[in-house]
Amino acid sequence: MTKGSKRWLGASVATMALLAATAVAAQTRQFNVPSEEAAKSIPEFARQAGVQITAPVSELRGRRTPAITGQQDVRSALAKLLTGTGLEVASDNGATIILRRAATPTRISADGGTEQPASVLDEVVVTAQKRSENAQNVPITLTAFGARDLERRNIEQVSDLSRFTPGFNAAQFSYGKPIFAIRGAENTFSAAGATKPVGVFIDEVYIPRFSASNITLSDVQSVSVLKGPQGTLFGRNVTAGAILVQTREPSLQGVEANARAGVGNYGLREFSGYVSTPLSDETAVSLSVNREQRDGFGKDLLTGRDEDDADTWAARGKFLFKPNDAFKLQLSADYGRDKNGGRALSALTGSDTDRRTSQLGVVQTFERDMAGGSVRIDYGDGPIKLTSITGYRYSDTFEIFSRSGLSYLSLASGFQEIGEERERDSAFSQEGRLTYDGEALSLIAGVFYFNEDSERGFRKYRLNARTGAITMDNFYDQDVRTTSAAPFADATWHVTDRFDLTGGVRYTYEDKDAREVLTSKTAPATSFTGIASQSWSEVTYRGVATWRPTRDVTLYGSYATGFTAGGFNTEADVIGAFRAYFNPERSASFELGLKSRFAEGRGRFNVAAFSTKYKDKQEFVFNNLTFVGNIINAAQASARGVEADIAYSPIRALTFSGTFAYLHGEYDQFVIPGAAAATGNPLGNSPRYTYSLSADLDQPMAWGRLLASASYSHKDSYRPSATLPQAIPATGLLNAQVGVGALDERWRLILWGRNLTNEQYPLIISNYSVNAEWLAPPRTFGLRLSYRYQ
Structure with missing residues (x-):
């Protein structure tokens, strides 16, 4: 599929040919597929494996795959690639592999008919550790919301998150003074010389004043609330959360x-x-x-x-x-x-x-x-x-x-x-970092x-x-x-x-x-x-x-x-x-x-x-x-x-x-x-x-x-x-x-x-x-x- 072609997302039966291949895959291949969004990593895997992979486009959104590197068996490598994505192999004839959303096997009902297989829960990709990861795989206490979650809960502002986030409380002294507390840590200071213990970031850029932090959540892919001290990975060090x-x-x-x-x-x-x-x-x-x-x-x-x-x-x-x-x-x-x-x-x-x-x-x-x-x-x-x-x-x-x-x-x-x-506030920030994802070691370092x-x-x-x-x-x-x-x-x-x-x-x-x-x-x-x-x-x-x-x-x-x-x-x-x-x-x-x-x-x-x-x-x-x-x-x-x-x-x-x-x-x-x-x-x-x-x-x-x-x-x-x-x-x-x-x-x-x-x-x-x-x-x-x- 060329990059400029039109996709139809959202239909559960929609499929996309990610790469055309003309030969049956060899038993082992040399892989160098980075950890990234499934919509990008799966076609890249298919190219390196020499096979054709077809997947439901609607199921690729918001999913991320782990890195696959080194000489590996194609099918074993594919199994690793799909770990945690909620996808599974539906059919495999050697040259073409069809993926589907993972589900329990079809059940036989009491009258001899079949029942619809149960679903897999929606998963949210977050950047809590400065790399995109499935929220369920991150060893940090957080509450994550995808775009669909925000719509279902009628969540329109940052303060609305508190109703569905354990440990997060939102209040207001006035419209210019929202109060965000995580696990009881907060302050109500408005003086220019004070800083808040809860940090708000948009696309990894810190919003310094709380008067500008209770933003409307439109055009959002995900929102996550991290609980506890964030003293390592986030630029504005905070005692309560982010x-x-x-x-x-x-x-x-x-x-x-x-x-x-x-x-x-x-x-x-x-x-x-x-x-x-x-x-x-x-x-x-x-x-x-x-x-x-x-x-x-x-x-x-x-x-x-x-x-x-x-x-x-x-x-x-x-x-x-x-x-x-x-x-x-x-x-x-x-x-x-x-x-x-x-x-x-x-x-x-x-x-x-x-x-x-x-x-x-x-x-x-x-x-x-x-x-x-x-x-x-x-x-x-x-x-x-x-x-x-x-x-x-x-x-x-x-x-x-x-x-x-x-x-x-x-x-x-x-x-x-x-x-x-x-109150007028202007802030400039610059972050540079190196990320390494290897088989034995993952590293993030920066300034x-x-x-x-x-x-x-x-x-x-x-x-x-x-x-x-x-x-x-x-x-x-x-x-x-x-x-x-x-x-x-x-x-x-x-x-x-x-x-x-x-x-x-x-x-x-x-x-x-x-x-x-x-x-x-x-x-x-x-x-x-x-x-x-x-x-x-x-x-x-x-x-x-x-x-x-x-x-x-x-x-x-x-x-x-x-x-x-x-x-x-x-x-x-x-x-x-x-x-x-x-x-x-x-x-x-x-x-x-x-x-x-x-x-x-x-x-x-x-x-x-x-x-x-x-x-x-x-x-x-x-x-x-x-x-x-x-x-x-x-x-x-x-x-x-x-x-x-x-x-x-x-x-x-x-x-x-x-x-x-x-x-x-x-x-x-x-x-x-x-x-x-x-x-x-x-x-x-x-x-x-x-x-x-x-x-x-x-x-x-x-x-x-x-x-x-x-x-x-x-x-x-x-x-x-x-x-x-x-x-x-x-x-x-x-x-x-x-x-x-x-x-x-x-x-x-x-x-x-x-x-x-x-x-x-x-x-x-x-x-x-x-x-x-x-x-x-x-x-x-x-x-x-x-x-x-x-």
Whole structure:
């Protein structure tokens, strides 16, 4: 099949001739087939073997094969190549081999007829170890989502992943301040001089500010959430975990396109589209767009303005140049913009009993522009490959919001505090690495460089109760420049065919130059200009032992360390607090895990137990003796727990799945000056028990396909922070969708619903002058029509 020919994907009966051959294969051949996507490795294997191989195209997507090297018997080598792919040989006449999706043998029913063979579960390819691998084969605790998973679960943003990811919790203080916590590790700092313990990466490029990290998941090939310290392979060393978003690559094989349009309640209008086309046998381009508009879930009764509405759009373009199997160049660029009327922060006291309306009297707004690009070069056609990834990310966020839940007009005492924030961030990153995949040793070694300039302006002012007199008006002008460099290496020794030992190490050097200019209109004598710089260095490492007693079972044990970078209090009210920098937060984690398949590939069961220690944990502390708030290395903490996921497909059309997490996290030592000790308090954003249950149906009928999905997720109550006594209540969400589609999957019509029981639960609670809450979205539903051309 020529590279420029047209492919029809998605039909289960579609087949593709990967290579024509004219002779029967010899008994042994010399192979040099690298580990890569099945759509590329299988035709290359066929060429080297001198046979013709035909495979169902729809089953090659998202599957990856191991490397095959050396002089080997053709059939034995093919068996190794297909390991873990879910494919098997259907027929073999010597010169032509036909592959199919692996399944249990056809069963004879009670009436003497045949039953449809059961299916093999969908598998997701991830880059958790800087190489594309089947998620089930990676000895790391992670939760992976393919494009189909995202669609079935109605997952649209990074924060939505938390409902189906054990150990991951997502909340929000405001639209510009999402809170991501993995295994209880998080912080709520927004100062330019602080770093988050959870890293978000898109196409292996780090997104430095959380204000730009809760991105829309369109044009995505896979998303994976890695749990625990990521101190070896990832450029921005983190103590808690990483979220990896991998977008789709343009196809050289033919035109691929899809479009989706929908409407829903609250005036929802949405559209998304994707097209990929080859320009020649060596080049291809793709373009994706996403647009959404929606009315507000809430309203400010004093201003009459909608709150919690949506107006977003995003676009991404990619260019692929692949003149041969040894060289690949990818260029990517994206831009997105979203805006709304701010959050509906509703007071828990007063005359208004509607929890979705507010009485703030502030013209709130949220506006965000994001852009980025990357250049990726892969070179190598064999066990050695060189990779260069050059990335740039930019974000510009502006937000006005009331920090207090009532207008000063309704307050009997105290004040209404209002925040105005502008944040501009630009970051350049460069990673170069060498990957070697041999029979006895696999190695990744490289260097990572990162440079970031974060500018943040934060105005905080208070309006006195009843009168509205301004009692405080401070502006914090912040500028922080970060430079980081880190060489790293990670090697796996394949001791036997079933036992691996992995060791990795990274040395990180980081330097921060910080400036804060505090201007106070109400107390000019407190104004100051502070300039400071500090550097840190850290060695982090990991060790993993992996045993695969059978092809369907992986057992592993690991020890890993990580750190969250130190920084400065660039929103300090006194110059002493600004100069008192805080050091890195460190973590060390033990983990034991099992990944397994059962029922001949129709089932999956994964479980992991972990114990993590946090040292010099970064916390914001309000000193009741000096009346100054500050970020300090205040606490020692620990977390332990169990995470599990299971999936089972009793018949080809039906799949059941579930997740479970138990988390016990607490502060082992946390003393707050002038206040009650927080030692023994639970970690913030760490619910004790979470679980989810899902069922998915895709049943072919005479007229088309019947489609249905339902999911329920539960989250225990939890504290949003160690020092805030109010708790976010336990919640359970029910989502579902039902629809019809074409047999060849070209079109679908789906009726969907989220939060069908209309649970009212807060994203965050506030105690500025009055107790208040900001509710998560209510029940939403809509109709979507999608079309796919391939």
